[in-house]
Amino acid sequence: MTVTxxxxxxGSGTPAPGGxxxxxxxxxxxxxSVLLLVVGLLVVIxxxxxxxxxxxxxxxxxxxxxxVLGGALLLLSVLxxxxxxxxxxxxxEGGEDVDLDAPMDLRTVGMLAGVLVATxxxxxxxxxxxxxxxxxxxxxxxxxxxxxxxxxxxxxxxSLVTWxxxxxxxxxxxxxxxxxxVFGG
Amino acid sequence: xxxxxxxxxxxxxxLTPGNLLFAAIGVxxxxxxxxxxGIGPAMAVALLLPVTYAFEPTGAFIMFAxxxxxxxxxxxxxxxxxxxxxxxxxxxxxxxxxxxxKQGRGAQALATAAIGHFIGGIVGVTGLVLLAPLVASVAVDxxxxxxxxxxxxxxxxxxxxxxxSRVRGFASLALGLTIGLVGLDPISGQPRLTFGVPxxxxxxxxxxxxxxxxxxxxxxxxxxxxxxxxxxxxxxGRPWLGREDLRRTWKPWLRxxxxxxxxxxxxxxxxxxxxxxxxxTERRLSKRRDEFGKGAIEGVAGPESAAxxxxxxxxxxxxxxxxxxxxxxxxxxxxxxxxGIQPGPLLFDREPELVWTLIASLFIGLVLxxxxxxxxxxxxxxLLRIPxxxxxxxxxxFACVGAYAVSGQPVDLLVLLAIGAxxxxxxxxxxxxxxxxxxxxxxxxxxxxLRRALQIADGDVSTLVSTPLSIIVYTxxxxxxxxxLILKVITSRRPAADTPAEKEDERV
Numbered sequence: 001m002t003v004t005x006x007x008x009x010x011g012s013g014t015p016a017p018g019g020x021x022x023x024x025x026x027x028x029x030x031x032x033s034v035l036l037l038v039v040g041l042l043v044v045i046x047x048x049x050x051x052x053x054x055x056x057x058x059x060x061x062x063x064x065x066x067x068v069l070g071g072a073l074l075l076l077s078v079l080x081x082x083x084x085x086x087x088x089x090x091x092x093e094g095g096e097d098v099d100l101d102a103p104m105d106l107r108t109v110g111m112l113a114g115v116l117v118a119t120x121x122x123x124x125x126x127x128x129x130x131x132x133x134x135x136x137x138x139x140x141x142x143x144x145x146x147x148x149x150x151x152x153x154x155x156x157x158x159s160l161v162t163w164x165x166x167x168x169x170x171x172x173x174x175x176x177x178x179x180x181x182v183f184g185g
Numbered sequence: 186x187x188x189x190x191x192x193x194x195x196x197x198x199x200l201t202p203g204n205l206l207f208a209a210i211g212v213x214x215x216x217x218x219x220x221x222x223g224i225g226p227a228m229a230v231a232l233l234l235p236v237t238y239a240f241e242p243t244g245a246f247i248m249f250a251x252x253x254x255x256x257x258x259x260x261x262x263x264x265x266x267x268x269x270x271x272x273x274x275x276x277x278x279x280x281x282x283x284x285x286x287k288q289g290r291g292a293q294a295l296a297t298a299a300i301g302h303f304i305g306g307i308v309g310v311t312g313l314v315l316l317a318p319l320v321a322s323v324a325v326d327x328x329x330x331x332x333x334x335x336x337x338x339x340x341x342x343x344x345x346x347x348x349x350s351r352v353r354g355f356a357s358l359a360l361g362l363t364i365g366l367v368g369l370d371p372i373s374g375q376p377r378l379t380f381g382v383p384x385x386x387x388x389x390x391x392x393x394x395x396x397x398x399x400x401x402x403x404x405x406x407x408x409x410x411x412x413x414x415x416x417x418x419x420x421x422g423r424p425w426l427g428r429e430d431l432r433r434t435w436k437p438w439l440r441x442x443x444x445x446x447x448x449x450x451x452x453x454x455x456x457x458x459x460x461x462x463x464x465x466t467e468r469r470l471s472k473r474r475d476e477f478g479k480g481a482i483e484g485v486a487g488p489e490s491a492a493x494x495x496x497x498x499x500x501x502x503x504x505x506x507x508x509x510x511x512x513x514x515x516x517x518x519x520x521x522x523x524x525g526i527q528p529g530p531l532l533f534d535r536e537p538e539l540v541w542t543l544i545a546s547l548f549i550g551l552v553l554x555x556x557x558x559x560x561x562x563x564x565x566x567x568l569l570r571i572p573x574x575x576x577x578x579x580x581x582x583f584a585c586v587g588a589y590a591v592s593g594q595p596v597d598l599l600v601l602l603a604i605g606a607x608x609x610x611x612x613x614x615x616x617x618x619x620x621x622x623x624x625x626x627x628x629x630x631x632x633x634x635l636r637r638a639l640q641i642a643d644g645d646v647s648t649l650v651s652t653p654l655s656i657i658v659y660t661x662x663x664x665x666x667x668x669x670l671i672l673k674v675i676t677s678r679r680p681a682a683d684t685p686a687e688k689e690d691e692r693v
Contacts, residue, residue: 029614046378059644062370065632073359079352090615096222099412108408120598139578170239172590
C-alpha cells in the first residue's frame with residue numbers, strides 16, 4: 001500500500017520557481033528510477049559491446065536474455081517515474097525495532113558502513129580476531145551503546161570464540177593475524 | 186519400497202545421535218531467531234550457509250528445517266507478548282493474541298499458538314509425506330519448456346500477487362535477475378556484466394547476495410530507525426489451556442493446516458497468505474464474531490496452525506519441483522545448489538535417504554519444539570530484553586564472517602556492503618525483497634531451461650507452449666494479470682461507496 005497523504009494537488013506537477021529542492025525532497029524515490037535507469041543502461045551497453053549471437057546449438061545465445069532484461073529495467077524505470085509523479089509512494093518497511101515516526105538516522109548508517117570498510121581493510125593486516133573485535137565494538141558504538149569497557153570485552157570474546165570455532169572446529173579458513181602467531185596459532 | 190518403508194528408514198537415520206543433535210540445534214536456534222526481533226529464518230539460514238560447508242548435506246538440511254519450523258513457534262511468542270510482529274506470518278497472532286495477553290490471558294494465547302503450530306506442522310508434514318512422492322512421480326516427465334513456464338509463473342506470482350505495487354515488485358525482480366546475470370555465461374562462456382574484473386567472472390556468490398540483502402540490509406535499515414525507547418513485554422506465566430478454551434480451539438487447529446498447506450505450496454505468499462486466509466475463515470465461521478479483534482482465541486488457533494502447515498507446503502514444492510515459494514525456501518534452494526544437489530522430481534529417486542531423513546526429522550523436530558515451547562515460552566520471551574546494539578552488531582558481525590568465509594577475500598565485504606545498501610534502499614522505498622532473491626537464485630536456472638528448450642527444438646519458439654502443462658501454466662500467468670484488472674473495472678463501476686483514495690492506490 002502506498003502512503004498517499006502527501007499526494008501533490010493538481011498543478012503541482014511543475015515545481016514552483018525556487019521550490020525545486022523541496023519538490024524533489026518529497027520525491028526522493030525518483031532515485032530508485034535513476035538506479036533502474038543506470039542499471040538498465042549498463043546491461044544494454046555491456047551486452048551490445050560483446051559480440052556473438054546465437055549458434056546452431058544455442059539458438060538465442062547469451063545476449064538475448066540480457067537485452068530483454070536491460071529493456072525491462074529501462075521500462076520499469078519509466079513506469080516507476082510515472083507512478084511517483086502521479087503520487088504513488090513505496091511504503092517503508094516496519095519491524096519490531098523500527099520506529100518509522102522518527103526521522104532517518106543516516107549518521108548511524110554511515111558509521112556502520114565505515115566500520116564495515118575498516119574491517120575489510122584490517123583483516124589482511126591484523127587478522128580476524130582483531131578486525132572482528134573492531135567490527136563488533138564499532139557497530140555497538142555506532143548503534144548507541146556507550147558501556148565502554150564492557151562492549152570491548154564482549155566484542156573481543158565474540159570475535160575470538162568465532163575465530164576459534166570457524167578456523168579450528170569447522171575448517172573455515174579465517175586468518176589469525178600477528179596476534180595469533182604470537183600464541184603459535 | 187513404498188512410502189511407509191522409506192519413511193521408517195528415514196526415522197532410523199534421523200534418530201542417530203548426530204542427526205538428532207542437528208535437529209536439536211536447529212529447533213533451538215529457530216525458536217531463538219523467531220523470538221528475536223530483526224532476524225528471520227531466511228536471514229538465519231543465509232548466515233549459516235558458509236558454516237554448513239563443513240557438514241554433510243543431510244545434517245545441514247535437518248538444521249535448516251528445524252530453524253524454519255522453530256522460527257514459526259518463536260515468532261508467535263514475540264507477537265503475542267509484544268504487539269509488533271516482525272515476521273509477516275505472525276501478524277494475525279498479534280491481532281488476537283496481544284489483546285488476550287493484555288487481558289491476562291497470555292498463557293492461554295501462548296499455549297494455543299504452540300499447540301496450533303504443533304498440530305499444523307504434523308498435519309502439514311503428513312501431507313508432504315503423502316503428496317510429495319506423488320507429485321515427484323508425475324513431474325519426472327516434465328521437460329525444459331515446462332520448467333521454464335513454471336519458473337516464469339514463480340517470478341510473476343511472487344512479484345505480481347504480493348505487495349501493494351506491481352511496478353515495485355517487478356523492479357525488485359529485475360534487479361535480482363541482473364545480479365544473477367553477472368559472470369561467465371554457463372553455455373557459451375561469454376562474460377556478462379563483469380566489466381573486466383576477474384573476481385566477477387564467477388558471478389556474485391549467492392551467499393553474499395542473500396546475506397547482504399537479508400542481514401546487512403536489515404541491520405542498516407533498523408539502525409536508521411532504531412526505536413530508542415524499550416517496548417514493554419507483557420509478563421506471562423506458564424502456558425495452559427482450560428476446557429472451555431479447548432472446546433473453542435480444536436476445530437480451528439484442524440482447519441488451519443488445510444488452508445496453510447495449500448497456500449504454502451503455491452507461489453502466492455507462503456505463511457503470510459495462509460495465516461490471513463485462515464483468520465478470515467475463522468472469523469466467518471465463529472459464533473462470537475464480535476470478539477474478533479479483541480482477543481478471540483480462534484483467531485490465534487487457526488492462523489498459527491496454518492502457519493506451520495504452510496512451511497510443510499513450501500517444503501513440498503521446493504523438494505518436488507525445485508521451486509521456492511518463500512524467501513527461506515529460496516535460500517534453502519541455494520544451499521542445495523551449493524552441495525551440488527538439484528531439488529526437483531528426481532531428488533526422490535537420487536537422494537531418497539536425504540529426503541526421507543529430512544522428512545522424518547521434521548516430525549522429531551516438531552515434538553522437540555512443542556516440549557521446548559509449551560512450558561518454556563516465558564523463558565524464551567526473556568530474549569526480547571537483549572540490548573539492541575549487541576543484537577544488530579552481532580548480525581553485522583556474522584554477516585561479515587559468512588561473506589568472508591565464501592572465498593577468503595576482504596573485497597567480498599565491500600560487495601556485501603554494496604548489496605546491503607541495495608537492501609536498505611529496497612526497504613526504504615517499498616521494494617519487496619522476495620522477488621529479488623528469487624530472481625538471483627532462480628534466474629540463471631530459468632535462462633538455462635529456456636535455452637535448453639530452444640536447443641532441443643532447433644530454435645523453434647513454439648516449443649515453449651508445446652506441452653499441456655506449459656499451456657496451463659501460461660494461462661494461469663495471464664489469469665494472474667487479467668483477473669485483478671477485471672476486478673478493478675467491476676469495483677470502479679460500482680457507485681462510489683468506498684473511499685476514492687483506496688481505489689487510486691491500485692496502480693500499475
